[in-house]
Amino acid sequence: MEPSYGVVLVPSVSHALRAESLVRGAGIVCKLIPTPRQLSSDCGTALRIPWSDRDQVEATLRAANLDYEGVYPLLP
Amino acid sequence: MARIVDARGLPCPQPVLRAREAMQKADEVIVIVDGPDSAENVRRMAEKAGWVVRLDGKEEGVYVHLVRRSEVQPETCEVAPEESVGPRVLLVPSETMGRGEHAELGAVLIRSFFHTLLEVEPRPDVIVFLNSGVKLVVEGSPILEDLQELAGRGIRILACGTCLGYYELKEKVAVGTVSNMYSIAETLLTAGRLVSL
Numbered sequence: 001m002e003p004s005y006g007v008v009l010v011p012s013v014s015h016a017l018r019a020e021s022l023v024r025g026a027g028i029v030c031k032l033i034p035t036p037r038q039l040s041s042d043c044g045t046a047l048r049i050p051w052s053d054r055d056q057v058e059a060t061l062r063a064a065n066l067d068y069e070g071v072y073p074l075l076p
Numbered sequence: 077m078a079r080i081v082d083a084r085g086l087p088c089p090q091p092v093l094r095a096r097e098a099m100q101k102a103d104e105v106i107v108i109v110d111g112p113d114s115a116e117n118v119r120r121m122a123e124k125a126g127w128v129v130r131l132d133g134k135e136e137g138v139y140v141h142l143v144r145r146s147e148v149q150p151e152t153c154e155v156a157p158e159e160s161v162g163p164r165v166l167l168v169p170s171e172t173m174g175r176g177e178h179a180e181l182g183a184v185l186i187r188s189f190f191h192t193l194l195e196v197e198p199r200p201d202v203i204v205f206l207n208s209g210v211k212l213v214v215e216g217s218p219i220l221e222d223l224q225e226l227a228g229r230g231i232r233i234l235a236c237g238t239c240l241g242y243y244e245l246k247e248k249v250a251v252g253t254v255s256n257m258y259s260i261a262e263t264l265l266t267a268g269r270l271v272s273l
Contacts, residue, residue, distance in 0.1 A: 013184055034188040045184055 006054045007036060008047040008061070009069035016045040018066055026060045028053050039072055048074060078104040084137050088114065092121050095142065099125065103144040108137045115140050162268030163201035168209040173273045183218065189273065190222040200271070202232040204260055205252070210239040214248040223251045236260060 008023075010016045016032060023030045028049060035046040049057050054071045061068050079102040083091035091107060091114045098105045099122070109115050115138040119129045122142045132139040172182025173189055193199060203226070205213055212219055213235045227233050233252030240246045240254060264270060 013181060017180065017184070031191070032184060032187050033191045045188060 003051045003073035003075060005074035006049050006051045006057075006071045007033070007039060007074045008049060008057065008071050009035065009039060009041040009043070010046065011042045011067055011069065013043060013045050015067060016043060016047055018064075019047045019061060019068065022060050022064050022066065023047065023049060023057055026056065028057060028060075030057075036074060038075065041069060078102065078106050078141075081105060081107045083114065083118075084108055084110050088117065092117050095140070096121065099127065099142065099144070105142040107140040107142065109140060110137055112138060114138070118142075162266050163263075164198060165263055165267035165270045166200035166203045167206065167264065167270060167272040168203060168212065169206045169272060171208040171211045186212070186273070187218050190219040190226075194222060194225055199226070199229070200231060202234065202263055202267075203252075204255075204263055205233070205235040205239075206260070207236070207239055208243075210235045210243060210245060213250065213252050214240075214245045215250045216248075217250070220250055227251055234260060234263065 008019055010019055020030055020032055031048045032045055033048045035041045035044050039046075049071070051073060058071060079098045081091075081094045081098045083094050086094070091109050095105060095107045095118045098107070107118050109118060112133075115131055115133075118140045119131065122129050122140075126145050128143045128145055130141040130143075132141060168186075170182070171186065172179050173185035174182055176182065203223075211217065213223060213233065217223070223233060234255040235249060235252050237246070237254045237256050240249065246254065
């Protein structure tokens with residue numbers, strides 16, 4: 001059962017905001033959300049993305065040299 | 077029948093100990109002490125034990141009158157009800173949450189907060205937007221979708237008309253009702269629980 005959303009974990013709030021801006025710029029719908037309780041991160045804010053877009057999201061972030069901890073499935 | 081404990085001339089902590097002893101054997105105890113310090117010690121011990129205390133300063137000493145609290149004591153009940161009658165109101169007096177030099181952080185916090193409102197309970201019954209907070213109910217607001225979802229679930233959203241007018245945003249309201257200070261004041265004052273960001 002594929003998850004609907006993925007979560008991009010980042011090291012800081014400013015990383016989160018930058019990630020949001022980059023991902024939006026790539027035409028992908030995303031949302032800043034509190035880091036889900038079951039995931040651990042340096043930062044309390046994360047970026048929610050459609051699971052199906054995760055490859056493109058990662059490519060976008062890497063192309064901009066933005067540090068991120070990883071993309072994880074968002075489980076209910 | 078009150079038990080009398082004459083603790084005059086006794087050094088601390090004797091008055092308290094004697095009083096405690098008497099309290100185990102009676103529902104009403106009168107402890108006579110030399111002065112206000114001993115009286116205070118006895119009072120503190122007795123009140124902590126849930127007894128009603130009355131002090132009577134006389135020439136020969138201080139009479140500390142102790143009465144065991146009975147079950148029915150409505151006038152002296154100090155326990156506030158967990159949740160009072162009345163709607164749960166959330167006041168948003170700013171477009172940012174919390175105070176600090178960086179508005180960016182405040183903006184992120186507001187977005188996080190409204191995202192979690194969709195997931196955690198209990199949810200507010202009414203959300204009131206005031207001052208720069210009214211910017212959150214207009215087109216382009218970062219929390220517009222969340223507010224629309226909350227409104228869809230029956231949560232009332234009020235935005236101050238004066239504030240919207242001041243920012244010249246009245247025509248751009250995208251969720252909720254434009255309200256006035258009467259309505260807002262009433263909402264805040266009749267709230268059962270009020271949380272302000």
